[in-house]
Amino acid sequence: MVPPAAAQGARRAAVITEEERRRNRMTSNRLSARKSRMKQQQHVDDLTAENERLRRENEAMRASVGDVLQQSRALEQENRVLAAHARQLCAALLLRNSQLRLLGDVSGVPLDVPGVPDHLVQLYGGVHMPVTPLSPSPPPLQLQLPLEIQLMLLQPDVMDAVGMLV
Secondary structure, three states: OOOHHHHHHHHHHHHHHHHHHHHHHHHHHHHHHHHHHHHHHHHHHHHHHHHHHHHHHHHHHHHHHHHHHHHHHHHHHHHHHHHHHHHHHHHHHHHHHHHHHHHHHHHOOOOOOOOOOHHHHHHHOOOOOOOOOOOOOOOOOOOOOOHHHHHHHOOHHHHHHHHHHO
């Protein structure tokens, strides 16, 4: 049998050990809670930094989109101007070709006038009206031209072409 003093000592040791375990557990819990709070704070700080980075990136993208839209509008405007100019040039080329063909037919001098490619006419418009020759060899003095053709032949650039033929 265990003497009562020894039993009391064992109980004290058990109580002390129980008390130490409880203190150790509390200390461990405090450390775990502190670590958890620090980890949570670090996570919040990381999310805040990520939020700020994404906000700056978003602002930069919005500014970039604005610049690209402005460039796109400028290019569309320039394209419209260039297309209008191309239409004018195509129409002028068609007119000059028809004038030259008519001039060749009227003067009886065959002129080799290249046609305007179909893809240009399709792209830039202009009605491609074939000019039919008046006759294979028109009589030079007996031919009476319509007033419209006479006025067309009096245009300075057409007169220059006539001067080159003579």
